[in-house]
Amino acid sequence: MPELPEMENYRRMLSASILNRPISKVIVNREKSINVPSAEFVSNLIGSKVIFVERRGKHLIFHLNDGRRLLLHLMLGGLLYMTRGSEERPSRSTQIEIEFGDKVLYFIGLRLGYLHMISAKEAEEVLSQLGPELLDRRMTKERFVSLMMKRRGALKSLLVNQHAFAGIGNCYADEIAFDAKIHPAAKIQNMNEETLEQLFESIQKVLREATDGGGYIEMPFTEDDHLTGQYNEQCKVYDREGEPCVRCGTEIVKVEQTGRKVFYCPTCQHEQ
Known part of the structure; x- marks a missing residue:
């Protein structure tokens, strides 16, 4: 299962790749990996932008420009993969695919994990159950x-x-x-x-x-x-x-x- 270092590594790479790029296409191959109907999930994301990627524990939080959040937990076996242009898609099956123009972000192995679309308040409530961050500057x-x-x-x-x-x-x-x-x-x-x-x-x-x-x-x-x-x-x-x-x-x-x-x-x- 990806832990703090893996998720922070993902956060850094995503922050350098997708910020402020309009989402042009969304494919949901497994509806159980999301928390709203596929049509609603897709329509709400098209045209949106990720303006900030945050990590909290083993979670990633994608901050959208309309104030909502995408909350990701990869759980056991979950992975992220990104292609650009004509690069080949991953060989493994994908549960969700999000296109940012010529870049495609694939969510793989979300059999136990999830990508939930929630409000900022809901994200705060979910994450409030977690203990403090060990690499936070306030953790003396x-x-x-x-x-x-x-x-x-x-x-x-x-x-x-x-x-x-x-x-x-x-x-x-x-x-x-x-x-x-x-x-x-x-x-x-x-x-x-x-x-x-x-x-x-x-x-x-x-x-x-x-x-x-x-x-x-x-x-x-x-x-x-x-x-x-x-x-x-x-x-x-x-x-x-x-x-x-x-x-x-x-x-x-x-x-x-x-x-x-x-x-x-x-x-x-x-x-x-």
Whole structure:
């Protein structure tokens, strides 16, 4: 599932590609991926412009020039792809296609995900359920430590809890725990201030490096996109079961924790 770095990577590329370009055509191949009848969805978008693309957690919010919003959540398996001119369309089936003149934005894999047309107020209500952004300039080390000291439970379970903090999923929760040298099952309530400060530094480091590195999604955003997915090769533990730890050489293990797969180094990462 795309996480904060992948969605921020998409946001940056979309912001450089589609802003203020009139929507010239819309195709809905799967009505369950939207929240209004197809005819209404299409007619309301034709002629509109996206004036701003915002990211909130794992969501993208397309701000339209009439004040409405398109709220996107890719969920598991969702991807975006854009072509220009005579470039070939993606080989995979698409659920929604939006044309911005000679550019076509394809929404792929929206079997669980969605693209909803809603008002600004409705978008605010949906997104208000999310926890704070970890890369927001207002998220200082002091604020993070204060928030964590009010929490209980296993580290990974908290990091992927979107009501606690927005944007982190399975991959980056494991990468952050590894960077901080903390076991994913370590209890938050047993961590001292120094450990929490180190955790904050690891969160900032991993999320920023992953974002600038294009995230871990393998499919490029455009035909000439050579950034998207490059961070996959930099992952230290996620999906690396049986490989040697880059710090100590111990084999990375995979276990299950509250129904989620967890990758970690049993030597480098401690439960405090």
